[in-house]
Amino acid sequence: MGPPLSGPLSRRDAGLDERHAARSWAGAEGALRALTAAASAAMVGCVVVIFVALALATLDGRTVGSTILSTTWSPALGSYGLLPLTFGTLVASLLGVLVAAPVGVLAAIWIVELAPPWVSGPARALVDVIATLPGVMFGLWGRTVVVPFVRDHLAPANDAGPSAGFGLVTAGIVLGAMILPTITALACGALGGVPASLREAAVALGGQRWDVIRHAVLPVARAGLWGAVAIGLARALAESLAVEMVCGSNPLWPRSLFAPFSTLGAVLVDETVDATRVDHIAALAGAAVWLCVLVVPVMLVGRRLLRPREPAESARVERAA
Amino acid sequence: MTADDLRYKRRRPSGVIMTALSVASVGALALTIVALALPFMQPPDLSPQTLSVVENALSGSAIIVVLALLGGVPTGVLVGVGVAEGGGATARLARAASDVLAAVPPIVVGFVVYATVVLAVHGGSTAAGAVAIGCLVAPAVCRATLEQLAATPASLRDAAVALGGTRARVVAFVLVRSIAPDLVRAVSRTTARAVGAGAPLLFVTAAVAGSGDVADASRVAALPTAAFWLASAPGVDAGARANTVALVLVLVVAGLGVLGRRRRGPR
């Protein structure tokens, strides 16, 4: 070791450091900070503008606010009951998720854990790309393929008429098909994030294939798999165009699972451009707020679950060391 | 150890059942993907009228998405860098805002942009559309930046700082550069989603269902909204034209999606 660091020397060091910091603060560092601050402000500004605008518009409609719990959404009557729309949004999405979640997760398990590598890679690529396809394409598909299919093969005869084939079941099928690739792609990511060494340890202990999946892979991937399902659900709840194209646009209580209905997103699509009265715009803004209340928490929880939990891991290593 | 100890044990039924279920699920997934191609089985409508709609919608989408990327990508990267490197209350707030913005349903963004920009300011459809799509781009880029900065080994940062780099230089020349290839792929994926996003643009772009020309210069067509309006339009040929527009849309989105594929690495 050299001479002991005396007081003056360390102080001189600190002085050097401060000058250095000051110079860089005035230069590139300052510019970077200013830019990031501006970008942050823009990001926060967007969110604030969205919710302030929605809040202001919604407040305009307080005279008809008492009608939101009614079962009638009718701008002509000045009644804006959100219940049938909420029902339509939730039921159509749940129908889709109930099918897409188990199928998506099991398909992801096959792709990641069971398929030979030359299948697994291309399959993941295909699913990733399908998962980015836009909702409007699924709506178009629903209208040209699913609606005739439901009309001809599934719907009971007493639901015949020009709107036959449009309904909750059709929307559930379209939403299920839309979120199935999403759930599969995210589930593949969650399963692929499980360390290979853990799988190997379980194989070395003599586990058969599904024992290894169940005891070594799924415990680690579980949160991510739930995240994948949550994001699929959020995407289904938030979808507007695809549902609008197959729901039949009936904002009242649907007669059956095969009868026309509407959702919060679909009613925004249908009525926004034609809305001129203040109370109507306010009601649509209210529907938009209510849709955010349904979707945003599910999406945030899903994202949180999908995030790899590095901090816990490193904390454990530190404690172990 | 004897040979009998090591002879094949019968697979337990639970494993056999699970394998069967997962194979069936993959079959269902494959069937869905095949079914999605059904509307595109008929030959596309290539009449001059349709092609003019496609051309209009394509150029409209291109302008809107490029503007949205110009605004959204720097914003997203800067917020991501600010959160990862700076920290502090502002950064946390910006990150929360980014997360919430990413979670807001696209149709709600479209509604707000319509209600504020279009109704209040009267016009500026291209700019309004770019703002709406930018609200989708910025949070996605921000999250990608954060994820990749988090995956950057701390030793890289330490080494750069130890070489005497200032914070700004380390961030700009070492960290951002090290994540740049991944970031480009993430932007490509985000662009794919931005091109396909119809709901935010629905009320600010014109319905081109009827004529295919955009008479009102302040209103712009875009691929997803053109497909949507055409599909809802009356007339026998509207459906075929909607399919043609949708086919172009799917090709563009899938192409960008393939470009943005994650590299298959050891992770």
Added chain:
Amino acid sequence: MSGAAEAKVATTSLSAHHGAVEAVRGVTMQVARLEVTAIVGPAGAGKSTFLRCLNRLHETKPGARVEGRVVIDGVDIYHPEVDPAALRRRIGMVFDRPQPLPGLSIGENVLAGYRLAGERAERPDGVVEATLRRVDLWDEVKDRLSRPAAVLAAGEQQRLCIARCLALKPEVLLLDEPCSGLDPIATARVEEVLNELRRQLTIVLVTQSLSQAARVADTTAFFHEGELIEHDRTDVVFRNPRDPRTENYLTGRFG
């Protein structure tokens, strides 16, 4: 060197590939019953791959290929009628980084092998205690058996992983650089456990540490570029290496 008749594990012209790379080249080697055999050699010598051929773990990697014969107790373990999962239950393996199974408590991790096979141990509490005593971990963890295994220090986790293998009553224990992530004190405790276990089961230890091989191994094998260069009693290899490559490695001239 032990005679072939006593060998617990015998390989004949064993070669192993990762894709196009031949990591192990025609290794013929006998591992003596109830002894500790160390495998040393520079990085990339094929030590780990060789070890992973002995419990048929190598073949689970994409692109992996194995040629030659591995015979344990007279049974060719690559015979088509041999169930790899059943084989791996009889041959314990410990890795360079401890891998307790996630979401399981300390006690459950000891019994993880049973759980993985969908079985239940007879008198599970007795198995847990007896097994943890064999790895000298019982007194440290007996009051927190239901805590997650992640709360243990790295060295304790590694001994837990040894216990998890022992609970299945294996006849062979394979260790792949088990102390590479451990500090000297934790390393010493793992070596104490290995010393306790010698004469009870056959142990094959891959190690980067020559001193560890000298401390615990009855015989030592030197691998170089996928080949077995020499294999003899440890003191013989260390004092009188026959091959110049062994001598160079032992004296630090390459590797």
